[in-house]
Amino acid sequence: MNKIKTEFLGAKVSSPLVLPAGVMGMSFSGLNYCVENGIGVVTSKSLTLVERSGHNGPVIAEFEGGFINAMGLCNPGIVEGLAEINEFKQHSDTPVIVSVFATNTEDFIELTNYVNKSQGDFIELNLSCPNVFDEFGIPLAASKDKVAEIVRAVKEISTIPVIAKLSPNVYNISEIALVAEAAGADALCMINTVGPGMLIDKKMVKPILSNRTGGLSGPCIKPIALRLIHEVYSKVNIPIIGTGGVTNGDDAIEMIMAGSTLIGVGTAVYYRGIEVFDKINQEMIKFMDEENYASINDLPKLEKLK
Amino acid sequence: MDERYTLPIAKITKETEDINTYTFKHNLGAKPGQFIMLTDFEGGEKPFSISVCSETEFSVTIKRIGDFTTRLFKKNVGDLMSFRGAYGSSFFIHKKRVLLVGGGYAVPTFYFLAKTLIENGSEITLINGSRTKSEHVFADKFATLNIRTINTTDDGSFGEKGTSVDIADRLLEEEKFDFVYASGPEMMMKALQPVISDNKYEFLFERYMKCAIGICGNCTMDPLGIRLCVEGPVLPKEKVEQLSEFGKYHRKPSGSRVNF
Ligand SMILES: Cc1cc2nc3c(=O)[nH]c(=O)nc-3n(C[C@H](O)[C@H](O)[C@H](O)COP(=O)(O)OP(=O)(O)OC[C@H]3O[C@@H](n4cnc5c(N)ncnc54)[C@H](O)[C@@H]3O)c2cc1C
Numbered sequence: 001m002n003k004i005k006t007e008f009l010g011a012k013v014s015s016p017l018v019l020p021a022g023v024m025g026m027s028f029s030g031l032n033y034c035v036e037n038g039i040g041v042v043t044s045k046s047l048t049l050v051e052r053s054g055h056n057g058p059v060i061a062e063f064e065g066g067f068i069n070a071m072g073l074c075n076p077g078i079v080e081g082l083a084e085i086n087e088f089k090q091h092s093d094t095p096v097i098v099s100v101f102a103t104n105t106e107d108f109i110e111l112t113n114y115v116n117k118s119q120g121d122f123i124e125l126n127l128s129c130p131n132v133f134d135e136f137g138i139p140l141a142a143s144k145d146k147v148a149e150i151v152r153a154v155k156e157i158s159t160i161p162v163i164a165k166l167s168p169n170v171y172n173i174s175e176i177a178l179v180a181e182a183a184g185a186d187a188l189c190m191i192n193t194v195g196p197g198m199l200i201d202k203k204m205v206k207p208i209l210s211n212r213t214g215g216l217s218g219p220c221i222k223p224i225a226l227r228l229i230h231e232v233y234s235k236v237n238i239p240i241i242g243t244g245g246v247t248n249g250d251d252a253i254e255m256i257m258a259g260s261t262l263i264g265v266g267t268a269v270y271y272r273g274i275e276v277f278d279k280i281n282q283e284m285i286k287f288m289d290e291e292n293y294a295s296i297n298d299l300p301k302l303e304k305l306k
Numbered sequence: 307m308d309e310r311y312t313l314p315i316a317k318i319t320k321e322t323e324d325i326n327t328y329t330f331k332h333n334l335g336a337k338p339g340q341f342i343m344l345t346d347f348e349g350g351e352k353p354f355s356i357s358v359c360s361e362t363e364f365s366v367t368i369k370r371i372g373d374f375t376t377r378l379f380k381k382n383v384g385d386l387m388s389f390r391g392a393y394g395s396s397f398f399i400h401k402k403r404v405l406l407v408g409g410g411y412a413v414p415t416f417y418f419l420a421k422t423l424i425e426n427g428s429e430i431t432l433i434n435g436s437r438t439k440s441e442h443v444f445a446d447k448f449a450t451l452n453i454r455t456i457n458t459t460d461d462g463s464f465g466e467k468g469t470s471v472d473i474a475d476r477l478l479e480e481e482k483f484d485f486v487y488a489s490g491p492e493m494m495m496k497a498l499q500p501v502i503s504d505n506k507y508e509f510l511f512e513r514y515m516k517c518a519i520g521i522c523g524n525c526t527m528d529p530l531g532i533r534l535c536v537e538g539p540v541l542p543k544e545k546v547e548q549l550s551e552f553g554k555y556h557r558k559p560s561g562s563r564v565n566f
């Protein structure tokens with residue numbers, strides 16, 4: 001397992017695999033269950049200042065190639081959410097990313113003040129949820145000015161490294177990534193869900209999701225994630241948590257080659273069970289053995305785009 | 307693929323004032339203890355245990371509680387409903403002397419279990435409990451199975467007087483069972499646990515479910531982190547004994563904890 005040990009913003013991690021926001025991250029015990037199954041870093045559900053129940057069901061639907069989901073940012077609120085993280089930290093020294101969501105700079109500042117007092121290791125700004133459009137409009141990650149303002153404000157007061165989570169649903173992701181870096185982001189997490197998309201029940205002639213639309217995750221988004229990560233990696237000098245459709249060791253290796261330092265694994269929990277993290281760890285090691293790489297840090301990256 | 311089926315309601319059977327059984331013509335291929343997620347695409351998708359299951363049809367038996375179930379009670383035969391599943395763990399089929407302890411709307415799932423146990427040659431004793439006669443379910447259906455059944459109500463208005471746990475306590479003083487199954491309100495199962503501490507057992511739990519496929523984490527149980535929609539809803543004694551939240555709290559749709 002030494003082969004897959006690495007470092008991320010000064011923290012030692014046992015595996016480059018990250019549990020992304022919104023997957024199994026509702027409780028201290030859910031996070032711990034993923035650690036027992038081989039994850040290297042965990043992320044909380046995106047926390048908001050006030051508790052949210054999320055959208056009515058159905059909130060998730062499968063199609064060939066992936067899922068659409070619109071959970072609606074359900075979370076117990078920042079205070080209870082951080083209590084779960086602190087409880088997790090009593091059982092584990094695995095690094096925790098605290099994901100937070102707000103719609104304006106003031107609220108992000110308030111959330112950061114809470115996170116500063118928690119045992120979270122990193123703060124991740126969810127600037128990119130596609131599933132609360134009716135309520136909040138276009139994701140913040142679509143606006144360079146907003147991204148700059150929020151990242152700068154949070155970076156100024158945060159006592160822990162700041163990660164910006166980017167949306168794939170923009171035409172200028174590299175510019176937005178550069179703006180986030182210039183504003184002080186220590187790392188990027190990308191990509192959030194794609195689309196959003198829609199599925200229809202043919203007999204009742206209704207959208208399957210009660211929110212009508214939902215973001216795509218799973219294998220179908222991997223090629224999009226790889227392209228966007230490579231484009232952003234070519235421009236920025238901060239580490240990237242490459243996320244989107246990673247289901248096996250080969251996918252994880254591709255993510256690294258595209259420019260990722262760590263790799264998110266979310267929807268794959270459905271396809272391969274909670275053991276998916278251990279399986280991917282082993283598959284990465286197998287690839288490295290076969291290709292004679294001594295460490296995950298020795299894996300080559302794609303040439304940067306000019 | 308996580309298949310979804312949209313079918314007309316084939317039959318509605320009124321069990322009590324607030325409990326109906328809904329039947330669909332579909333080969334679900336489920337095992338006893340498993341559940342489906344049911345929706346009408348009007349807002350809300352909810353988990354229900356399978357109470358009857360054959361190669362041609364299956365049923366769910368549902369208590370009217372809130373928005374979704376109230377809307378369901380206004381539907382008629384022929385109205386379309388959509389479901390996915392069956393999901394989750396199932397009861398271990400023990401082939402010897404078994405005791406089934408049930409309470410309220412969670413009893414009907416024992417009908418599916420009892421039929422399967424009979425096919426496997428088990429010797430069954432069923433305690434079918436409810437608060438009062440008007441809430442008692444499935445007594446007629448269980449009678450057709452010719453198994454030893456003890457009907458009981460808290461107020462004595464039907465069958466014996468007392469809770470399911472009282473009856474189980476009394477039975478276990480006089481007899482031995484190789485395996486105990488429980489399905490009912492969580493506080494019933496909590497009260498039952500010390501009574502059956504020398505026995506092997508399985509309990510059927512309920513927690514708030516959203517995805518039902520093990521991704522969202524809403525249904526995890528502390529401190530194990532197991533997902534009730536995948537590793538549950540049926541949990542064995544070894545797991546139940548480790549649950550710190552059993553009989554204490556559960557999580558709301560937001561993930562916030564609420565005490566029982
Ligand atoms: C594995 C499992 C099996 C179940 N089997 C049955 C059954 O066979 N028959 C039956 O009548 N009921 C069953 N339930 C409970 C049933 O899901 C709820 O009664 C139903 O969802 C209530 O919905 P509502 O909108 O009418 O009420 P609401 O007003 O929304 O809720 C009333 C209460 O029902 C529970 N509930 C609501 N939504 C959910 C949800 N998505 N997941 C879990 N619990 C919820 C909560 O405790 C809530 O406080 C089962 C639950 C689970 C988890």
Ligand SMILES: Cc1cc2nc3c(=O)[nH]c(=O)nc-3n(C[C@H](O)[C@H](O)[C@H](O)COP(=O)(O)O)c2cc1C
Pocket residue numbers: 020021022023045046069071073099126129165191192193216217218219221243244245246264265266267268521522
């Ligand atoms: C059920 C579900 C809930 C999610 N919730 C969040 C969330 O709260 N915040 C967030 O930043 N991303 C959320 N995401 C996006 C994931 O973190 C991830 O970026 C995306 O699913 C792509 O990775 P995957 O294909 O490995 O799942 C969610 C995804 C899913 C499937």
Ligand code: FES
Pocket residue numbers: 514515516517518519520521522523524525526533534535536
């Ligand atoms: S309901 Fe989503 S993990 Fe169980």
